[in-house]
Amino acid sequence: QITLKESGPTLVRPAQTLTLTCTFSGFSLSTSGLGVGWIRQPPGKALEWLAIIYWDDDKRYSPSLKSRLTITRDTSKSQVVLTMTNMDPVDTGTYYCVHSRLERHFDYWGQGTLVTVSS
Amino acid sequence: QSVLTQPPSVSAAPGQKVTISCSASSSNIGNNYVSWYQQLPGTAPKLLIYENNRRPSGIPDRFSGSKSGTSATLAITGLQTGDEADYYCGTWDNSLSAHYVFGTGTKVIVL
Numbered sequence: 102q103i104t105l106k107e108s109g110p111t112l113v114r115p116a117q118t119l120t121l122t123c124t125f126s127g128f129s130l131s132t133s134g135l136g137v138g139w140i141r142q143p144p145g146k147a148l149e150w151l152a153i154i155y156w157d158d159d160k161r162y163s164p165s166l167k168s169r170l171t172i173t174r175d176t177s178k179s180q181v182v183l184t185m186t187n188m189d190p191v192d193t194g195t196y197y198c199v200h201s202r203l204e205r206h207f208d209y210w211g212q213g214t215l216v217t218v219s220s
Numbered sequence: 221q222s223v224l225t226q227p228p229s230v231s232a233a234p235g236q237k238v239t240i241s242c243s244a245s246s247s248n249i250g251n252n253y254v255s256w257y258q259q260l261p262g263t264a265p266k267l268l269i270y271e272n273n274r275r276p277s278g279i280p281d282r283f284s285g286s287k288s289g290t291s292a293t294l295a296i297t298g299l300q301t302g303d304e305a306d307y308y309c310g311t312w313d314n315s316l317s318a319h320y321v322f323g324t325g326t327k328v329i330v331l
Contacts, residue, residue, distance in 0.1 A: 148308050150320040163319055206255035206270040213264050
């Protein structure tokens with residue numbers, strides 16, 4: 102059974118760096134074809150894809166946020182970490198961790214974690 | 221960053237059919253598989269359709285997907301009150317660096 106769970110701060114100050122951790126089970130990120138990514142959703146708005154890291158350590162980023170994002174993995178801990186620098190109130194939203202297979206779709210989602218950016 | 225265009229909302233009575241369109245450029249839908257996600261109120265999205273028209277285990281055949289050129293469509297037949305949710309299409313975009321794009325989202329309203 103594949104599960105993913107996001108963890109991190111619920112409140113971040115403007116200009117600070119956000120660090121989110123996705124802890125997963127039921128698969129290994131060293132398995133060929135698999136990836137773990139991040140997707141966010143501002144309150145009442147649409148989904149926005151952020152980044153993904155693959156079994157071979159290949160990484161992809163949203164072009165509009167690439168300069169602010171870093172995604173890394175710790176295969177031994179079954180964790181993927183996303184950092185986002187220079188946080189702004191517009192970055193407020195729910196951040197989801199997702200499992201990807203064959204670089205196509207996201208078949209498992211975490212429950213999401215709400216991050217509020219406010220002074 | 222490219223975006224997939226969906227109608228803001230569609231509605232129909234229980235038992236009826238609704239269709240949701242998803243359109244964009246050839247650098248994404250035209251060359252890649254489309255997926256659809258259902259987001260029930262207050263919950264995380266769930267994969268509904270993948271590779272244009274395939275359903276994950278447990279998804280009823282009332283939900284179907286199709287793709288033609290640079291557009292994709294999600295159809296829901298035998299509409300139920302439990303289908304009231306937001307629906308998003310998504311696909312990879314190969315322009316510049318490869319990245320994933322979601323649609324603008326469509327709210328299905330069951331009258």
